[in-house]
Amino acid sequence: MARCPLTNVRAGRKTVDGDAVGQVALNHDDQDDLLMKRIAQGHPRAMRELTTMAGSRLYAFAARILGNNADAEDVTQEAVIRAVRYAPRWQSGTARLDTWLHSVVLNLSRDRLRKRQRTSTAEVPDSADAALNPEEALIELERGQQVSAAVGQLPERQREAIMLVHYQDMNAADAARVLDVSIEALESLLARGRRSLKQELLAKENRI
Amino acid sequence: MSPSTQPIDLAQFKAVAETYGSDINRWPSEVQVSARLLASRPGGASILQAEADFDAVLDQWTMPLPSPPFRQQIAATAANSVRRSWGTTRYWWAAIGLAAALSGAVTGTAGTAMFVMPQHVAGDTIFGDFDDEGDN
Numbered sequence: 001m002a003r004c005p006l007t008n009v010r011a012g013r014k015t016v017d018g019d020a021v022g023q024v025a026l027n028h029d030d031q032d033d034l035l036m037k038r039i040a041q042g043h044p045r046a047m048r049e050l051t052t053m054a055g056s057r058l059y060a061f062a063a064r065i066l067g068n069n070a071d072a073e074d075v076t077q078e079a080v081i082r083a084v085r086y087a088p089r090w091q092s093g094t095a096r097l098d099t100w101l102h103s104v105v106l107n108l109s110r111d112r113l114r115k116r117q118r119t120s121t122a123e124v125p126d127s128a129d130a131a132l133n134p135e136e137a138l139i140e141l142e143r144g145q146q147v148s149a150a151v152g153q154l155p156e157r158q159r160e161a162i163m164l165v166h167y168q169d170m171n172a173a174d175a176a177r178v179l180d181v182s183i184e185a186l187e188s189l190l191a192r193g194r195r196s197l198k199q200e201l202l203a204k205e206n207r208i
Numbered sequence: 209m210s211p212s213t214q215p216i217d218l219a220q221f222k223a224v225a226e227t228y229g230s231d232i233n234r235w236p237s238e239v240q241v242s243a244r245l246l247a248s249r250p251g252g253a254s255i256l257q258a259e260a261d262f263d264a265v266l267d268q269w270t271m272p273l274p275s276p277p278f279r280q281q282i283a284a285t286a287a288n289s290v291r292r293s294w295g296t297t298r299y300w301w302a303a304i305g306l307a308a309a310l311s312g313a314v315t316g317t318a319g320t321a322m323f324v325m326p327q328h329v330a331g332d333t334i335f336g337d338f339d340d341e342g343d344n
Contacts, residue, residue: 042290051286055279060271073278077285084289140268147269165234166266172228172236183236191227194262201265 032097036090039083053098054080057168058105064163065109067152075108095177102168102178106160150200158193161186213241221246222255230260 038046054076062079063072082104083097095103151159157179164175165186176186216224216239224243228234232243246252 039286039290042287047283047286047290051279051283055274055282059274059278063271064269069274073274073281076274077282080282080286081289084286143268144270147266151266151269162266166229166263167269169231169234171234187227191223194226194229197266198262202262 028096028098029092033090033092035097036083036087040087040090050080050083053101054083057098058101061102061163061168062105062109064148064151064167065106065160066112067148071109071112075105075112078108079104096174099170099174099177102164102170102174103180106178147201150197153200154193154196157181158189158196161189162193162197165190212238214238215242216246218246218251218255221252225255225259229263229266230256231263 035046035049039050058079059072059076062075063069066072066075079101083101094100151162154162160179161175164170164178165172168175170178172183172186176183179186179189181189220239221243224235224239232240232247235243243252247256
């Protein structure tokens with residue numbers, strides 16, 4: 001297994017439960033506690049915040065994993081239902097809400113993929129920018145599909161690591177929590193994933 | 209420099225950049241201070257630019273926003289879940305109230321029975337005290 005040289009730099013931090021991670025997460029804990037408390041009470045503004053997040057960020061994550069809009073919508077809805085039901089029992093300091101929701105979406109999506117027994121590249125949603133002219137839109141769509149196909153060919157864990165860190169803009173600690181791995185393991189997955197994608201995509205660009 | 213920050217050299221900077229990409233905010237928090245310093249120098253800047261170019265390639269895979277009806281549907285689902293949750297809570301409070309009432313009734317009955325019991329003497333029946341009659 002390829003090891004990232006960064007492992008040698010951070011000798012004192014072997015898992016995501018380390019102090020440094022905890023200090024970073026503390027800033028978000030109070031906000032998450034308050035939000036979940038208000039969701040449990042059915043506070044309209046808190047509910048809007050949850051559904052806005054689900055309708056954009058979580059949906060995009062599910063859609064990338066599943067490659068299917070209908071399944072992504074189902075998974076997103078289920079994640080919202082679980083968040084609302086879990087809200088009264090939310091415990092401070094266990095996880096960040098964003099991380100927790102991503103874990104729920106990831107697990108639900110994995111279940112769906114296992115049931116379907118096919119890869120996420122089977123159905124790539126159309127995603128060209130409507131503001132472009134048809135020719136530009138087609139080129140952009142093709143490029144997007146090439147990237148989607150390349151990411152879809154990665155081993156499952158590498159694909160998930162790339163999606164969380166690059167596409168969901170998650171930091172190392174949160175992505176490691178969602179995948180339930182150490183930061184060193186996450187780095188190994190990311191490094192191998194990005195290396196494979198570079199070989200695949202940059203070689204394709206050079207051929208063009 | 210705070211205790212949670214660790215200095216890295218250019219080789220380590222390159223390794224981290226190739227792992228996490230060009231956005232230093234995604235990097236492990238303890239190397240970010242050192243990384244920003246290196247990124248401001250020519251060697252680090254060129255490494256970061258190469259990763260930014262690759263990030264731009266990855267960003268070509270965009271996702272469309274879900275349709276407005278779906279967003280409304282999520283909002284409705286969330287609201288229904290809260291109502292169901294409150295309905296369940298009310299059900300449990302009702303059940304607890306009923307249980308308390310029943311246990312009160314049982315306690316009252318048992319208490320009354322215990323209060324009467326000491327006056328009861330062996331041999332007493334509702335038809336009279338057979339032992340007393342026998343003794344006489």
